[in-house]
Amino acid sequence: MSNRDVQPLKFSCNKCGTVIEIHVTAKGANTLDDRAIAAIALGKKSQELYLNQGVKWTVTNASEVALEGMFDPTLDFVDLHLDFPVVFGTYVPGNTPYMQAVGRSGNRLAVFHRERLGIINEQYKKYPEVTELISKYIKGFYGPFSDYAKKRFKITVKSKKMEDINATLYKVVNHYVLPFTLPHDNREIVQKYTATVIDLMQNKTGAMAAFLQELYDTNFLANLQRDCLKVYKPIFDAELPLRPALFLDVDKTYAAAKTAMRVSSQDFIEYREVYKDMAEVLNRQLVLVAGMGNLIERGDHNAFAVRTSKNGRRLSPASLNDYSDVALGSKLQDLDSGWYIVDPLAHDNELRNAIAHNKIDYDDATQIITYYPKLEGMEREKKQEIQLLDYMHRLLVLFREVHRIHHLVKCLNYALLIEPGASMVKR
Secondary structure (H helix, E strand, O other): OOOOOEEEEEEEOOOOOOEEEEEEEEOOHHHHHHHHHHHHHOOOOHHHHHHHOOEEEEEEOOOOOOOOOOOOOOOOEEOOOOOOOEOEEOOOOOOOHHHHHHHHHOHHHHHHHHHHHHHHHHHHHHHHHHHHHHHHHHOOOHHHHHHHHHHHHOOOOOOOOHHHHHHHHHHHHHHHHHHHOOOOHHHHHHHHHHHHHHHHHHHOHHHHHHHHHHHHHOOHHHHHHHHHHOOHHHHHHOHHHHHHHHHOOOOOOHHHOOOOOEOOOOOHHHHHHHHHHHHHHHHHHHHHHHHHHHHHHHOOOOOOOOOEOOOOOEOOOOOHHHHOOOOHHHHHHHOOOOOOOOOHHHOOHHHHHHHHOOOEEEEOOOOEEEEOOOOOOOOOOOOEEEEHHHHHHHHHHHHHHHHHHHHHHHHHHHHHHOOOOHHHOOO
């Protein structure tokens, strides 16, 4: 079992498609394994073991029957787990999702995965409060924001200056989003952004000032910051189906697996729009990546490397403003600077377009997502299929990319607020 104190498990019957729900509550779940082992050592029977360890459950759309002896191999079998991918198949005693996971990742990485989930187990009840803090910031309610930060997170905002309000906001956000990111990811990328921005302000002062001025005059940076902050709520809401997707970070055998793995708590319909919305945020973030790259390579945020057609017509954007209107699927071809590399798995424009145009189907019994990425008129022939587990992992990778570039948004925002960057902007 997971160490989460409330475990809402769901799966679909392979024969009729009915969604079966098992809602488990486990009092003191983080010590459940130790207490269970102690009870077994005392010779307690299985039913006594569950009840005595504070485990209770309800079943919806199915009947619970008593089982004597081993599981009947003629019956459909699924060994459910919130934290690890699930495989439907033949019952093998002791071959639990956890043991299968350890076999694929090794014990060290499996422990790392469980430690991340342990952090989520400790934090998930605070996610609504983090979302509320973000909401107050987005709406500009900075007084209530400061009061809420002190009451709910024991953090005192140093002053009414925006840089101090921002410092509090990002201290909370980065703490609670940590288990969904990769180790050392945040620290290293922040150091890179900071060093790059400082270098440009010192060595290409006029060009950097022009870039910051346009970000300020168009309100682009402020609007993008609000859009970035809105992605955290759907990630917090998707905490349950993201748990087994997190395991794919350490399971290098998954892509070659012959048996489709699944998620115990499947809610694709609820999360299908999240990917599209998050991809749109990435689309706008790439404007900043391009502007910084142009400054580094050519000393002007509007200066893209010239691309032309065979007949000499210019294909590259004439300015950063023009680049902002380029479709997401074409944006990478004008990022010629190697200062920042976008994760290719986070840039799946075909999946994004299929969701945006509602050219996508979902079978909740098999957890297969079928999407049609090409323009085919009235036909739907060239399809692609992925498992729900794949989708949730792609959503996770996209989120990480958005979160990484959000640090650039934060860094440039500080450049607009504090010296010497603030003095470079006419207000």
